[in-house]
Amino acid sequence: MSTSTAIRPTGTSPATAPARLDMYVGIHKALRHFMMDTLHRVGRMDPADATDLARTLGQFEDLMALCVNHIHHENDFVHAAIEARQPRGSSRTADDHVEHFEHIDALRAEARALARSEPAERPVQALRLYRHLALFVADNFQHMNVEETANNATLWAHYGDAELMDLHHRILASLPPAETLEVMRWMIPASSPAERAQILGGMKAGAPAAAFQAVLDAVRPHLDDSAWGQLARAIGVAQQPGLADFR
Structure with missing residues (x-):
């Protein structure tokens, strides 16, 4: 990560x-x-x-x-x-x-x-x-x-x-895990598409699957469908529609 x-x-x-x-x-x-x-x-x-x-x-x-x-x-x-x-x-x-x-x-x-x-x-x-x-x-x-x-x-x-x-x-x-999730919740939406792919691609490669999924669950509601689709393609995860609140 x-x-x-x-x-x-x-x-x-x-x-x-x-x-x-x-x-x-x-x-x-x-x-x-x-x-x-x-x-x-x-x-x-x-x-x-x-x-x-x-x-x-x-x-x-x-x-x-x-x-x-x-x-x-x-x-x-x-x-x-x-x-x-x-x-x-x-x-x-x-x-x-x-x-x-x-x-x-x-x-x-x-x-x-x-x-x-x-x-x-x-x-x-x-x-x-x-x-x-x-x-x-x-x-x-x-x-x-x-x-x-x-x-x-x-x-x-x-x-x-x-x-x-x-x-x-x-x-x-x-x-601690809770702090990591909170940082990711604010970091990923604020990052560029390339930065998102770098951060989460590295985590996918090096973190336990459950921890990686928890981060995805934390950030998905804060990316619109276009941003989520671009990220999902870049890191090789399922492209299901995100729940956007545009924050």
Whole structure:
């Protein structure tokens, strides 16, 4: 199973530069997708509808939990790898991570207050949560770009692609099944057709059949029939119509 993509470093000639392994592509597409969908849902939420409020805040909490896990994975694996060969090489994004933990705690507190609030207070509190979540998303988008440029440059300078693939596999092996399914649910719809085929084709070849089927079941409802058919043909699975919700 692979969720990485080979790309060319910025500033090199495509005719001469070898493609390098980029571990950030897939997971960052998943996070951007999850963040934008959740921001959109918080913004359009009806705070007077208890069901809509609970469903939206449930997705919000799922996003916060995945963000916390993602920070830990980057600290424990990617930053550790950078620091092993370039001390202080990950300091900028490591400092960002400290701030992200604090921001997540503050957002969770706002969400809990909204859930407990009186109906008359909810519109104001919902709008405040929406605006603060938007700032968190904006900050994370900038942060991810630093990782995809500066951190990748450091990794590429000190590690070969075989070493980076081993690191990538160790990260994947550390994920519990539920987290893997959630990441795939957001990653696959956000990826290009070629990336989808690469990710799921690699998983089909290397993962247990039951685990692979669980991932297919998780992503199918979020691909329209055209996208599902293209993917099914690419990875050699049955082309039954998907259940599209176009998210």
